[in-house]
Amino acid sequence: MMRHRLLFLLPVLAFLALAVWFWLGLAPGRDPSLVPTVMIDKEVPSFDLPPLIAGKPGLKSADLKGRLTLINFFASWCVPCRAEHPLLLDLAKDNRIQIDGIAWKNRPEDAAGFLVDLGDPYTLAVADQNGRTGIDFGVYGVPESYLIDKEGRIRYRQVGPFTEDDIQKKLMPLIAELSK
Amino acid sequence: MSFAGRLLPGMLLALLLSGTAFAVEPSEMLKDPALEARARAISRELRCLVCQNQSIDDSNADLAHDLRMIVRERLSAGDSDAQVKAYLVARYGDFVLLDPPFEAKTLILWLGPALVLLLGAGGIYAAVRRRPAAAARETPLTEAERQRLAEITAEDDAKPDQPVGRRG
Numbered sequence: 263m264m265r266h267r268l269l270f271l272l273p274v275l276a277f278l279a280l281a282v283w284f285w286l287g288l289a290p291g292r293d294p295s296l297v298p299t300v301m302i303d304k305e306v307p308s309f310d311l312p313p314l315i316a317g318k319p320g321l322k323s324a325d326l327k328g329r330l331t332l333i334n335f336f337a338s339w340c341v342p343c344r345a346e347h348p349l350l351l352d353l354a355k356d357n358r359i360q361i362d363g364i365a366w367k368n369r370p371e372d373a374a375g376f377l378v379d380l381g382d383p384y385t386l387a388v389a390d391q392n393g394r395t396g397i398d399f400g401v402y403g404v405p406e407s408y409l410i411d412k413e414g415r416i417r418y419r420q421v422g423p424f425t426e427d428d429i430q431k432k433l434m435p436l437i438a439e440l441s442k
Numbered sequence: 443m444s445f446a447g448r449l450l451p452g453m454l455l456a457l458l459l460s461g462t463a464f465a466v467e468p469s470e471m472l473k474d475p476a477l478e479a480r481a482r483a484i485s486r487e488l489r490c491l492v493c494q495n496q497s498i499d500d501s502n503a504d505l506a507h508d509l510r511m512i513v514r515e516r517l518s519a520g521d522s523d524a525q526v527k528a529y530l531v532a533r534y535g536d537f538v539l540l541d542p543p544f545e546a547k548t549l550i551l552w553l554g555p556a557l558v559l560l561l562g563a564g565g566i567y568a569a570v571r572r573r574p575a576a577a578a579r580e581t582p583l584t585e586a587e588r589q590r591l592a593e594i595t596a597e598d599d600a601k602p603d604q605p606v607g608r609r610g
Binding site for chain 1: 491492494504505508509512531532533534535537
């Protein structure tokens with residue numbers, strides 16, 4: 263008889279388990295539309311991109327070896343990029359890291375104009391006009407940023423604009439660790 | 443004729459005439475119809491990363507256009523269907539596949555519904571099987587009970603004016 267009574271509890275337990283699962287799904291920090299990256303700890307995809315402004319140096323994947331780089335995919339048409347921009351300008355003062363900008367699916371002259379208007383945090387600013395390099399990284403919107411270690415491996419990806427919090431809590435500890 | 447009566451045939455006609463909307467532009471299509479058909483079939487199974495519940499075949503997003511072009515480029519270069527999908531999975535992960543792959547970590551997803559169905563069927567089977575057993579457990583009336591029953595029915599027969607069904 264006791265065994266039967268426990269059996270009746272089973273649906274209740276199953277319901278509770280589901281309820282907890284769904285409740286966790288509603289956690290405030292969780293973004294269900296976030297596409298998880300498969301690029302962490304992988305070698306940076308190979309690319310060779312022309313500069314935004316003719317005469318300046320371009321950027322290719324082999325250049326990333328031996329330095330800690332934050333690659334920031336941006337575009338002049340991207341509103342959240344404008345929100346993120348002052349934080350990047352701040353971060354550019356940190357000499358442990360080099361920030362390079364890739365203008366994703368953006369006319370080079372528009373992207374260059376964006377940097378004239380808002381300031382230029384990038385050591386190198388290059389154009390990925392057809393977006394293929396971004397797609398090779400797994401970019402699905404801008405801004406998106408990738409931290410590349412000295413061996414040329416992707417160590418961190420940021421989807422959407424950096425916040426002060428992201429930089430302090432996620433990026434800075436990694437920069438400290440990887441710049442050793 | 444009522445308003446709805448006039449509207450209904452028109453609505454039905456519109457339903458019949460409208461095909462499924464798709465986003466592929468004529469300029470994107472491959473010349474080879476067999477290759478284009480394969481491209482369409484693959485595109486329908488790939489998720490648009492921007493509007494995530496649409497396939498890249500349905501989506502008008504700019505990125506979906508780029509991915510459609512990549513699918514067609516890979517096919518023209520001689521890739522198999524599986525290779526084309528692997529190319530995008532390498533960049534965007536399994537998320538890009540509208541049908542998640544059948545593997546260890548997706549076992550519950552694929553087999554879960556069948557498992558629940560089996561559990562339910564098992565439960566019903568067990569319940570049905572127990573029922574005749576429960577009937578068999580009923581013990582017959584004892585001699586004393588039988589006599590008491592006879593007395594009660596005899597009492598009722600002695601009072602025919604008592605309305606039936608309203609005792610107690």
